[in-house]
Amino acid sequence: MKKILDNLITLSGWEIIEKGYDKSGVIISGSNFMTGNGYLGYRGTAAEEGKEDYAGCFVTDTWDKADGKWEELCNVPNALFTEIYCDDIKLSPKKATVNEYQRKLNLKNGVTSISFIMEPVQFSEEKFASLFNIHIIPQKITIKTDRKTKLKVVEGIDADVWNLNGNHLKEIKFGNIDDMLYAESITCEKAQTIAVLSKTVISNIDLSNSPIEEKAYKYTRTVEFETDANQEITIIKYMICYHSNNVKNPLEHCLADSKNLNYNDLRKLNDKIWEENWRRYDIEINGNIQDELAVRYNTYQSIIATPIHDSLPVGARGLSCQAYQGAAFWDQEIFNLPMYLFTNPEVAKKMLIYRYNTLDGARRKAKRLGYEGAYYAWISGKTGDELCPDFFFKDVITGRPIRNHFNDWQIHITPDIAYSIWQYYELTDDYEFLRDYGAEIIFECARFLSSHVVYKPRKDRYEFVKIQGPDEYHENVENNAFTNYQAYFNFEKALRTIEILSDNDLDKISKKINLLEWEIKLFKEIYRKLYLPQPNEEGVIEQFDHYFMLEDVVPASKIKERLIRDDEYYGWPNGVALFTQSIKQADIIQLFFVHPELFEIDIIKANYEYYESRTLHFSSLSPSVYSIIASRTGHIDEAYKNFVKSVYIDLKNTNEAISGGTFIGGIHTAASGAAWQMIVKGFAGFKIQNEQIYLDPVLPEEWKSISFNLFLDGNTYQIIIDRKEMKIQFEKRNEKYSKLIVKDTLYALNTGKTIIPF
Amino acid sequence: MKKILDNLITLSGWEIIEKGYDKSGVIISGSNFMTGNGYLGYRGTAAEEGKEDYAGCFVTDTWDKADGKWEELCNVPNALFTEIYCDDIKLSPKKATVNEYQRKLNLKNGVTSISFIMEPVQFSEEKFASLFNIHIIPQKITIKTDRKTKLKVVEGIDADVWNLNGNHLKEIKFGNIDDMLYAESITCEKAQTIAVLSKTVISNIDLSNSPIEEKAYKYTRTVEFETDANQEITIIKYMICYHSNNVKNPLEHCLADSKNLNYNDLRKLNDKIWEENWRRYDIEINGNIQDELAVRYNTYQSIIATPIHDSLPVGARGLSCQAYQGAAFWDQEIFNLPMYLFTNPEVAKKMLIYRYNTLDGARRKAKRLGYEGAYYAWISGKTGDELCPDFFFKDVITGRPIRNHFNDWQIHITPDIAYSIWQYYELTDDYEFLRDYGAEIIFECARFLSSHVVYKPRKDRYEFVKIQGPDEYHENVENNAFTNYQAYFNFEKALRTIEILSDNDLDKISKKINLLEWEIKLFKEIYRKLYLPQPNEEGVIEQFDHYFMLEDVVPASKIKERLIRDDEYYGWPNGVALFTQSIKQADIIQLFFVHPELFEIDIIKANYEYYESRTLHFSSLSPSVYSIIASRTGHIDEAYKNFVKSVYIDLKNTNEAISGGTFIGGIHTAASGAAWQMIVKGFAGFKIQNEQIYLDPVLPEEWKSISFNLFLDGNTYQIIIDRKEMKIQFEKRNEKYSKLIVKDTLYALNTGKTIIPF
Numbered sequence A, B: 001m002k003k004i005l006d007n008l009i010t011l012s013g014w015e016i017i018e019k020g021y022d023k024s025g026v027i028i029s030g031s032n033f034m035t036g037n038g039y040l041g042y043r044g045t046a047a048e049e050g051k052e053d054y055a056g057c058f059v060t061d062t063w064d065k066a067d068g069k070w071e072e073l074c075n076v077p078n079a080l081f082t083e084i085y086c087d088d089i090k091l092s093p094k095k096a097t098v099n100e101y102q103r104k105l106n107l108k109n110g111v112t113s114i115s116f117i118m119e120p121v122q123f124s125e126e127k128f129a130s131l132f133n134i135h136i137i138p139q140k141i142t143i144k145t146d147r148k149t150k151l152k153v154v155e156g157i158d159a160d161v162w163n164l165n166g167n168h169l170k171e172i173k174f175g176n177i178d179d180m181l182y183a184e185s186i187t188c189e190k191a192q193t194i195a196v197l198s199k200t201v202i203s204n205i206d207l208s209n210s211p212i213e214e215k216a217y218k219y220t221r222t223v224e225f226e227t228d229a230n231q232e233i234t235i236i237k238y239m240i241c242y243h244s245n246n247v248k249n250p251l252e253h254c255l256a257d258s259k260n261l262n263y264n265d266l267r268k269l270n271d272k273i274w275e276e277n278w279r280r281y282d283i284e285i286n287g288n289i290q291d292e293l294a295v296r297y298n299t300y301q302s303i304i305a306t307p308i309h310d311s312l313p314v315g316a317r318g319l320s321c322q323a324y325q326g327a328a329f330w331d332q333e334i335f336n337l338p339m340y341l342f343t344n345p346e347v348a349k350k351m352l353i354y355r356y357n358t359l360d361g362a363r364r365k366a367k368r369l370g371y372e373g374a375y376y377a378w379i380s381g382k383t384g385d386e387l388c389p390d391f392f393f394k395d396v397i398t399g400r401p402i403r404n405h406f407n408d409w410q411i412h413i414t415p416d417i418a419y420s421i422w423q424y425y426e427l428t429d430d431y432e433f434l435r436d437y438g439a440e441i442i443f444e445c446a447r448f449l450s451s452h453v454v455y456k457p458r459k460d461r462y463e464f465v466k467i468q469g470p471d472e473y474h475e476n477v478e479n480n481a482f483t484n485y486q487a488y489f490n491f492e493k494a495l496r497t498i499e500i501l502s503d504n505d506l507d508k509i510s511k512k513i514n515l516l517e518w519e520i521k522l523f524k525e526i527y528r529k530l531y532l533p534q535p536n537e538e539g540v541i542e543q544f545d546h547y548f549m550l551e552d553v554v555p556a557s558k559i560k561e562r563l564i565r566d567d568e569y570y571g572w573p574n575g576v577a578l579f580t581q582s583i584k585q586a587d588i589i590q591l592f593f594v595h596p597e598l599f600e601i602d603i604i605k606a607n608y609e610y611y612e613s614r615t616l617h618f619s620s621l622s623p624s625v626y627s628i629i630a631s632r633t634g635h636i637d638e639a640y641k642n643f644v645k646s647v648y649i650d651l652k653n654t655n656e657a658i659s660g661g662t663f664i665g666g667i668h669t670a671a672s673g674a675a676w677q678m679i680v681k682g683f684a685g686f687k688i689q690n691e692q693i694y695l696d697p698v699l700p701e702e703w704k705s706i707s708f709n710l711f712l713d714g715n716t717y718q719i720i721i722d723r724k725e726m727k728i729q730f731e732k733r734n735e736k737y738s739k740l741i742v743k744d745t746l747y748a749l750n751t752g753k754t755i756i757p758f
Helices: A023-032 A250-257 A263-281 A289-305 A331-343 A345-357 A359-368 A413-428 A431-452 A481-500 A503-513 A517-529 A556-562 A588-594 A601-612 A622-632 A636-647 A669-683 B023-032 B250-257 B263-281 B289-305 B331-343 B345-357 B359-368 B413-428 B431-452 B481-500 B503-513 B517-529 B556-562 B588-594 B601-612 B622-632 B636-647 B669-683
Strands: A002-005 A008-010 A015-019 A040-042 A057-059 A078-086 A101-106 A111-118 A121-127 A136-145 A149-158 A169-177 A180-187 A193-202 A212-215 A218-227 A232-243 A283-286 A391-394 A401-403 A454-456 A461-463 A687-689 A692-695 A705-712 A715-722 A726-730 A739-742 A745-748 B002-005 B008-010 B015-019 B040-042 B057-059 B078-086 B101-106 B111-118 B121-127 B136-145 B149-158 B169-177 B180-187 B193-202 B212-215 B218-227 B232-243 B284-286 B391-394 B401-403 B454-456 B461-463 B687-689 B692-695 B705-712 B715-722 B726-730 B739-742 B745-748
Touching (some): A002 A289, A008 A289, A057 A232, A078 A121, A078 A136, A078 A180, A078 A218, A078 A232, A136 A263, A263 A331, A283 A289, A283 A669, A289 A331, A331 A345, A331 A588, A431 A503, A431 A517, A461 A517, A622 A636, A622 A669, A636 A669, B002 B289, B015 B289, B057 B232, B078 B180, B078 B232, B136 B263, B149 B193, B263 B289, B284 B289, B289 B331, B331 B413, B331 B588, B345 B431, B359 B431, B413 B481, B431 B481, B431 B517, B461 B517, B588 B601, B601 B622, B622 B636, B636 B669, B669 B705
Antiparallel strands (some): A002 A008, A111 A121, A121 A136, A136 A232, A169 A180, A212 A218, A391 A401, A454 A461, A687 A692, A705 A715, B015 B101, B040 B057, B136 B232, B149 B218, B169 B180, B193 B232, B705 B715, B739 B745
8 A cells, every 4th residue: 555645545556545535625536536538527526426516527529608708618417416315314425434435546447436334334336437438427336234224315417517607508408218317408608409318227126116306407316215234235327428519319319328238348348448548558667656656647637538539629627627628728739649649649640630620710710810821729629719718817816807818929839739740740651641631730830820920120030029938927928939949840841741742732732721832932931030049158048038137036936925815826917927037837948848859968958957946837737848858857856856746736736726716626637648758758768860769768766667668650669667777579670660779879679679778 | 367276366367376275285286386497497385395395396417216216306405495483483374374375376487486474474485497597596585574573584405305216315415605505415326416505695684693503404594583563574595506417516506606696687587588488489369368378387387397408308297396207208209399399499409409319328228128229218318218117107906016118118209209300300401400410310210110120921011019109008019000100201201311411421420320221221121011000991090900809998988987996007917998999198199190191181080089089088198189180170179178188287287196106296298388289280270291381270169369479490470360360470581481371272471461261
């Protein structure tokens, strides 16, 4: 048994167990113990819990705006709702004492469960979002009493759900058919139909005569019966959910899926798919079971947040709640996609096709703001139209909303997507993808950038003005280095794509998007003359023009003393960080993360050392990037410290759930995706450059060894690194990635060969 | 007798009289009744008053920064300080009852006086800032009692002065010589020496034996004597002030000037110079004595704010207090200079030479902010270095300073100065001025603009981004139309100057400032392709890009309801006006004011009608501009309404003295300068275009006639306009301005000819 927190342990490194019910922690536990499948996310709450306990089942592709401001995913009616009364006393984990209660999430198969004892009852429940049929969540409750009791089960659908910004479901229509209960409702803004169905089996009890009633947005059946001593009662429920964005008649689909359901069969099928997942994605860490658990936990959250059934966004909080609107940020490409890219490129491809499908939304955004091409949404839902409201945070002191400019000044999202397209193409040589999807995106991104960039005639160079880099506390800056470099690569790749595409294919795409000769010339001109901030004499690159002239507060955290209220927003337009060099998150450092080849290690080191102490790490995207760069620059202790910061963000609940009056809690999906990268790109030092595999391993002190799999060019490579040596194992030899470079030494890649890199 | 306010009257239209002492109004009355001469401004307070009564004598060219933030003029020790005790009771206007007290400012000769009765004493005092010797303020106190009394006079120097931002004077050294008292002090930041001297004559009393003492920053002599019934006692004091920015040894100069002083002689010399002033600048308004008084009052304030003795700035609050730092804004060129341009061009030239003398400061500002050429200071003192602090206002709710961008984004000040240079040159044909001063300014301004402007390659045009127009509530905008047009004219005039200058002169100037061929080409290129926002279908020009997309609140004043506190700042970064179309002051309308020839009257009218209801008029620069344009567009009632708003700003104290926590009270010198323009450019419709005089008179209902003088090409023209006809009288006929256009009809200009324009 290994402790993560006082009340949080793991046994084998495959499960997290919460000991003792803590009412104040339910908003966290609900996210942390959730189950999901990329289509829906069901929070790790008990069957009897409701909105006051932050119960919720968030379903992708149900975006709706109820308050005229925040478009968010619906929390659908909870069809697993079950209250059990034993001799008229309600069973509830809230009443169990610490030792008798445990909540558990099994990462191996995504089963989340709760068990407790409330004399004379031993209660346990478990559920999982099926990976086999993503519309179903099977739930099993088992009750055992050591004496004869009178049991009452009130079960059905609870439509009185938790929402962040307004009620999304109206015209809730409850009904029952063949002893199953259902609820159909219409979404507030877009009038989508959402149907949930509850199918229940209680041991061998006939439910057909049990009374059903509708009351206060709940539609429930009450079943009463007596139990013998030591009799085990099983209540199995299946929640099935469809909505009209998937299918024409959601309720009919629910009903169709309700036939021939078997809990154990569904469990087995689910277990099997999870087994396959872990074969691809698992990382073993020998020597520290908590860290191993934490990485797995993050990978688990990353997987269940990814809608591999469709081309839909990976939400910045996955499907754990409505925060960040169930929508994709740049996190998707930069933090979540790389694990798939190197282990399951088909999923990466699907994620990128989502960006292709949302090109029109990005075009609309560009046009609306006076630009051309594709300006990707900062917060992107199904259509790619911008979901980020103009006023994101508020001034908690005056109560006035703040006009944040995430949605109109943070342009780097666009070249970040072009970058990922290229990452995928370069790794896979998937010409068809480039032709059918990638080229158009890259061109439209370059087109947008060419409509945003400005030329300074006296400097004879192109610049980006009035933009916002990854460090969101400093809005409205000039030449954010990260943005300028990303834009530069976008133009480079656009020109490269033109070379790669066959004349015929280029011609077709050019015609489709009306790409003209003068535009290509303009891309070349901008590529040639775009201002790329260079390291200064100390080797440090200025984050944006005049950044070095800002007040220098070291360490950054000292600015906390200037807060008037703890919950106020630090950034634009008048927060405590704005006029200082204190930055929210990795910005320049992010550049070395996405382009490890760009600068010599001395420069990276100088920048790491300058910016680390000026970074507040108030974004969950920050520690992982610093960890990876610290691994590269020989700051192993700091690499591990930031690794820990990142992988335990959710498990240890280290980040603020509310900022500037806006709820931003839930699972930090980018950090989830970053866990894999911190091991593989960070500690193992993996990168691909010029079709060669690079590894440059360093291990934190406590770790004995790590091992993980890469899937490159149709081949699985197992990498095992211990404190003395490393080994790569694979089945067949590849043409493309046949060379390995470890710490500047070139090796021919042979399976099983042992290399001593230290 | 005509009332202006209940306690404010005029008799002849040449004086303002305040009846009844009002403690709460002293900060206003002190400014309104002040005397001055462009070198110093002495507030209209009583001789016994001190800092708590906002007494003050502000001297130009004494800029000093005591608090590390605000550079402001010094309030020098008050050498007119005089307390009088009658039978041990102090005489004070505060103790006089309403009917027995009056404060008076005689505009005819700049004498400010106070008189009151405090039984048994009849008290009166008067003083004036000498125009003959600008270092001297003579003061005469007369006391008469109807019975025998014991009088005690405590007089000398009060160095405990009122300051807005820190004490500027340190090491105050008091002393006396030849029965005269003096104070020498050193300024806090720049270590300038300031000397004041007090010379006193009390009837025929010998002062040599009176005790002198120093106490609490006061250095006083006490003189005691008895008076007979009905004896008149006269206390004459001369305050003399010099500082080390003028002369090497200020005290010596004070002493030199103290010889042979005679109050009556100084008065006579002063009266004579004022008489000459009024011959040039006076406007007669027949039919409304208050309005006539008000215009005169504004002209008076404009004159005493103008340092014609030197090339120094006209302060935005003149020399009435320390607000706005005794420094020049664009107000100087656009609001104050035109009266001089058309009546006394030598003064206008001096004002422009001030801008020439501060070119280096403007160059330093440009360089510091990453630009080239001359970026004139938003708040300009002696050197032209930027005096505007980064944090001008504060958020009164949170107490946090606000980073206003007057000092780095409000670029139109630069082309505004080039514009005035051209106005002067065009009117006077003063080639020597253009060669020796103007050309260099115009080139350096164009150079700055060419380093700020950006080229948008896909639009094939130049734009200005991240700027701030005259409407300061909307900082950080693109293509503020006023700015773009002013920049356009700057480039035009730069190119025109190149044509006008002789090859030799151009060569010399080019060499001096290293103006190269490619730069001139660039000026041409920008001139050709600069984006000039055009009227939309309704004829309205958008104030800046996307302005029309902002929330439309009509009338603008409705946004007041959104205030949390009355004294909060309305603008950037989160004030109530920022996200609405409510604007602080004339912006587009300002464009028609400076370029009346630019658009047809229909366009001007459409813009007037659109923007008037969206303007808050929260700048004292706003109503006058609207008045002038309203005169042109046939909105005579509104023209008069805004004229009234502008000319009574100070007399009726209509504007806020504090905004966003910063004191901005005192005389609104721009409005003072605008009074003349509202009559001449507004109601009389005067402009010069293509060397022709245009007049297009309209008169407010109550006015019977107006008359004023213009001084063009060495010739004085008297213009008399009544409700039926107009007449121009002059001595000799000019070549240059020999044609007159009145309402589209061309007239040969003959003296005394009557034209019926209506």
